[in-house]
Amino acid sequence: MKRIYMDNNATTAVRPEVLEAMLPFYREQFGNPSSVHWAGRAVGGAVEKAREQVAQLINCSPAEIVFTSCGSEGDNMALKGTVDALREKGNHIITTAVEHPAVLETCKALEKQGVKVTYLPVDHNGMLNLTDLEAAITDKTILISVMWANNETGNLYPIEEIGAIARKYKVRFHTDAVQAVGKIPVDVQKANVDLLVLSGHKLGAAKGVGATYIRRGTRLTPFIHGGHQERGRRAGTHNVAGIVGFGVACELAGAHLETEGVRIRALRDRLERGILEGIPDVKLNGHPDPNLRLPNTLNVSFAYIEGESLLLNFDMKGIAASSGSACTSGSLEPSHVMGAMCVDVILAHSSTRFSLGTDNTEADVDYVLEVLPPIVQRLREMSPLYNRDEPLSCMECQVIRKVL
C-alpha cells in the first residue's frame, strides 16, 4: 500500500544525511564532550560545530544557543526561568489562547504559584489584535510569549511587530518557534526576540534534541541544575549524536529553505484548492490568506463527520494526517485552538490537519484528492447530522438526550 505522510507538524522523518552524521557518535566517537581526554576532545568540536549551524539558521551568535532535550523543555525553561530571574521586576505574563500546551500548561502551573497570566484571545481566523496586546502590558509585565506559527492552523503571528512592541515597553519577548524554524525564514535580530525555542524533530533531526536561543544579556534561571554544561545555563550530559544531527538538519533546512518553501507551498495550495473546490461543506480553519499561514499547513473541517473516523479511514489508505477532535487529543474536549477561534464544536471535532514535508510529491497530493471525497461521502451518509431537517436538539448545552 502507498504510504503518504502528511503529519510533518507532529514530527518529521530523520533526513538520511542527518542519520549518517549521527552514527559515528554512537560508535567510535562515544566520549563525553566535558571530558579532557582523547575521547571527550574528539566530540567537543562536533557539538560546537552544531551550535554554529543552529545559530546560522536563526541569525544569532553560537554563544546564544543552548541545547535542550525538546521544545517543551525550551518553553518551560524560558517561562519558569524568566519568572524566577525577574521576580523583583514583576509577576505578569502575556501569552495567547492558542499556544502549544508546552506554554499554556506551564502558564497554568505558574498561575498556581501566584503569577498573573493574560491569555490574549484570537478572532475567528485565529489572529491576534495587537492593540489588545499593547493594552495588556502593565508595569508588572515581565514576559510576552507568542508563538511564531501555530501548530494546528499554521497561522503566522506578526512576530516583528510584537517584538517592536516588547522593545518599546522594555518587556522580554519569548517565542515558541518550533513550527516555524526550517519552514520559513526566522531571524532573531529582525524579530527582536529575546528567547526563541526550537525543536530538532520538527525539521528532520532526531527526537530528543532541541535548542533555545537566549539573547546575550538575558538573565534566566536554569531549569535543570547540575553540571556546568552549556555555560551553566542547562546541566546534563550532551546528547551528542542528537545535537550533531540537529546541526546538520539546520544546515540542510537553511540551504533548501527557499526552494523547498516554494515547492511545498505549491503542493499545499494544490491540496487546499482541490479539497475546497471538490468537496462541499468544508471549512478552512486558520487565516484565509495563505501568505499568513505556514507554507506546509492546511487545516479544514469536513462538516457532519468526526475527525478520528476520518483519520482511521485515511490510515486504511496509507495516509497519515491529524485531527483536532477530542478523540485524538486524548481529552474530552476538542482542540483548544479551534475553541479559541470560536469554531462550532461539531466542526472542531471535524477539523483535520494536513502538514506537508520534504518527502511529499504532487502525486501524493493527487492521491489524497482522489481517495478523500468517497471517504467523506461515506462517513457523511452514516452521520445523523448530514441532510438533517430537524434542528439538533441542543447545540449549546453539553448533553443531547432526546426522543424524537
Place this chain on the structure above:
Amino acid sequence: MYSDKVMDHFSNPRNVGEIEDADGVGEVGNASCGDIMKIFLKVEDNVIKDIKFKTFGCGAAIATSSMVTEMAIGKTLDEALELTNAAVAEALDGLPAQKMHCSNLAADALHEAIKDYQSKHPA
C-alpha cells in the same frame, strides 16, 4: 489501539441507515465530546424486526453503534432493554479506556428508541 473486532465493525458497519416509517427513534449524544448516535427501530409483537443506525463520532462510536444493532435484532424489547454499554464494549473485545466514557453510548441510544416506541404504543 482498537481491537480487530472494533476495526471490523468500523470499516464494515452493519445496519447503517434510516428506517423511513420507524416505530421508534432514539438519539443520544454529546456534541462537546463529539459523539451523536441515532437508532431507528421496526417492532413487531414486541420483537425488534429491523434496526438501523446513524452515528457521528469516532471509530469506537461507529463500531459500538454497529455492534448494538447486531446484538439487538431479533430480541424482545425487554431483552433489548437489558443490553448495556458494557456488554456492547465486551462484544467488541473491549475499548480503549479513554473511549469508555463518551463513545460508548450505543445501548443508551437503543434504550431511547425502545422508550420512544413504548410511549407511542402503551401496553
